[in-house]
Amino acid sequence: MSKRKNGQRSRKYSVRNRTVKATKKYKDTIFRMLFENKENLLSLYNAMNHKNYTDADALQVVTLENSIYMGMKNDLAFILDMNLYLYEHQSTYNPNMPLRDLFYISNEYQKLVVQKSLYSSVLQKIPAPKFVVFYNGTKEIEDVSEFRLSSAYECQTDDPDLELRVTVLNVNEGHNQELMEHCQTLKEYAQYVAKVRKYTSLGELSLEEAVECAVEECIKEGILAEFLIQNRAEVISMSIFEYNKDEEEKKLRKAEFEAGREAGIEEGREEGRIELLKQLIQRKLSKGKSIDEIAEELEESVTVIQNLISECKIK
Numbered sequence: 001m002s003k004r005k006n007g008q009r010s011r012k013y014s015v016r017n018r019t020v021k022a023t024k025k026y027k028d029t030i031f032r033m034l035f036e037n038k039e040n041l042l043s044l045y046n047a048m049n050h051k052n053y054t055d056a057d058a059l060q061v062v063t064l065e066n067s068i069y070m071g072m073k074n075d076l077a078f079i080l081d082m083n084l085y086l087y088e089h090q091s092t093y094n095p096n097m098p099l100r101d102l103f104y105i106s107n108e109y110q111k112l113v114v115q116k117s118l119y120s121s122v123l124q125k126i127p128a129p130k131f132v133v134f135y136n137g138t139k140e141i142e143d144v145s146e147f148r149l150s151s152a153y154e155c156q157t158d159d160p161d162l163e164l165r166v167t168v169l170n171v172n173e174g175h176n177q178e179l180m181e182h183c184q185t186l187k188e189y190a191q192y193v194a195k196v197r198k199y200t201s202l203g204e205l206s207l208e209e210a211v212e213c214a215v216e217e218c219i220k221e222g223i224l225a226e227f228l229i230q231n232r233a234e235v236i237s238m239s240i241f242e243y244n245k246d247e248e249e250k251k252l253r254k255a256e257f258e259a260g261r262e263a264g265i266e267e268g269r270e271e272g273r274i275e276l277l278k279q280l281i282q283r284k285l286s287k288g289k290s291i292d293e294i295a296e297e298l299e300e301s302v303t304v305i306q307n308l309i310s311e312c313k314i315k
Contacts, residue, residue: 030238031089031134031189032075034227040185044087045080047182048132053080062108077108084108084127091242093139098149098164101131105164131166134186136193143176144169188223195223196239211239278312281305 035041038056046053060079076087086101086108109126116124135141149164150156169176171186173194180187195217199210215236219225228235277298284294291309295302 029075029089029242030192030235033231033234033238034185034189034224035076035087041076041078044183044186045078045085047179047186062111077104079127082127084129086129086131088131088133090133090135091137091245093135093137093141094133095147095151097131097133097166097168098147099152101129101166102149102164105129105131131164133166133168134171135168136171136190138197141168141170185224188218191223192218192228196243200243207240207243208236211236211243214239274308278308281308282312285309 035044038059038061041061042053042056042059045051045059058080062077062079062084075089076085078085084105086104088097088101090097112126113124118124133147145168147166147168149162150160153160169179171180171190173190175190180190192214195214196211199205199213200207202210205213215228215232217223219228277300280298281294284297289297291302291305295305298305
């Protein structure tokens with residue numbers, strides 16, 4: 001999710017001589033803007049659960065506006081059919097979602113039972129949770145996959161006492177087509193994202209121009225047309241922000257990989273040096289040399305030589 005930390009200066013973008021300013025305390029995503037609309041959210045719920053509800057007011061929205069973890073909040077949370085659904089949009093592959101959802105659901109349950117006693121003999125009923133991530137990043141993943149909280153446990157067990165499963169749905173264009181056909185808004189959102197990527201990948205336009213072209217093309221083709229016309233400036237601003245955020249995260253992951261590789265190389269060099277020292281120590285011991293003599297010849301301290309002898313049990 002693309003969110004802002006409190007107090008951070010708003011960003012401005014110039015789009016064809018218009019100034020677009022993001023003013024929200026926490027930056028929304030286009031996905032969240034679309035599905036904050038109850039009609040769209042009910043359509044998504046129906047498509048996900050093979051239902052045909054028509055009363056959007058039956059949705060009890062409980063999105064955690066004030067539940068912030070690491071500068072982020074969950075996208076959409078609502079109760080229907082005595083179940084609690086937490087829907088999250090992600091443009092980056094994030095296997096830590098189960099842990100994040102654990103924090104979210106804990107906060108939500110605290111809100112639901114705040115007026116009830118957890119020390120009474122009466123069982124306090126709570127809605128069953130359902131966790132879903134709608135993923136539209138560039139990493140290739142299956143149409144449907146799953147993250148598990150237990151995967152993060154340092155000590156793995158076949159039957160963990162605490163488990164939390166998150167269903168991950170690939171909502172890029174061309175994936176989960178049955179779901180897309182039953183939720184037109186989700187389908188058109190995927191088409192919009194694909195067009196933004198198409199124009200930004202050409203390399204012939206600035207980022208602002210690429211997003212503008214994608215918006216104009218979608219409006220002409222009737223893709224999210226009413227939404228884009230009504231929210232054009234904010235959508236362009238958010239698309240630029242999300243694209244830049246994704247690019248920065250890619251750079252960060254690349255830097256982390258390079259740092260890890262360099263650390264691995266240095267570690268390998270040190271391991272090789274230690275192994276060579278052990279071999280040289282073995283040879284010199286076999287020739288009857290003392291530890292002091294070996295330390296002097298190898299230009300190492302007596303302590304280092306003694307430790308290596310002890311480690312390898314060299315006699």
